[in-house]
Amino acid sequence: MELHIQSEFDCVYSINGEFYERADSLTMSEYDVVYVTVFPLKHTLLPYTVKLNGAENVKTELAHGLRLSPDHYLLTLAPRYVIVYGNASNVAPPQSGRISRLFSLIKSGDVGAAYAMLSADLRAEIDKNTLADFFSEYEKIAECNWESGGKFYLIDKNGAAKLHSYSLKDEFIDDISECD
Known part of the structure; x- marks a missing residue:
């Protein structure tokens, strides 16, 4: 299964301990536990970690994970501010089509x-x-x-x-x- 990560802000990722500049398409098993740590490139945003338990859906204020099809899982990440959490609903990521x-x-x-x-x-x-x-x-x-x-x-x-x-x-x- 392919893991696709999209964020609303410029960042890099640590996925199970390995660094990635982009995470458009990574291979994972639907039973894997995956830790995604987000490192924003803007100083006013805070890093955070999301735990994925296989292909289970995730819904928090910062992360929304959804199995799109048997072969694709999408994780959408919102920015984490110092005081207030951002909300990812209906916001297109930067450089969107x-x-x-x-x-x-x-x-x-x-x-x-x-x-x-x-x-x-x-x-x-x-x-x-x-x-x-x-x-x-x-x-x-x-x-x-x-x-x-x-x-x-x-x-x-x-x-x-x-x-x-x-x-x-x-x-x-x-x-x-x-x-x-």
Whole structure:
């Protein structure tokens, strides 16, 4: 099974004692116990450790771990501040792709800006309400940056993940569809 770690801030990781600059795709057994220590590169953030017990889901204020499919486990990390914990809900990680920005705009209520990210062909097929309704039942997005092809997971409030794909045309999102 592949472990994918995404964070909302620049950091390095110690995973079971080994240092990594990136942790997009690491191999682990679904029965492994994995310790992920996060070392932020910004002096106002604090390091912390998350314990993963195999492929169990994890949900804390700082870490959200979810088994996306039989072969993929995603751990999303939020920043830890000196006084107040951050919250990872509906925040796209830095350097996120277009689909994460689209999702964040819709969840923040800026459907007009999200609609402007669509190609003219797709805007001709759907309206703003249809776009907002498409994402309404989902709480999080996880781009599959470990592979090419514009794939991403939409995750609902129960932790169920559905694989989707999108395509671009002239730098605009031209199609979004659920994968089988």
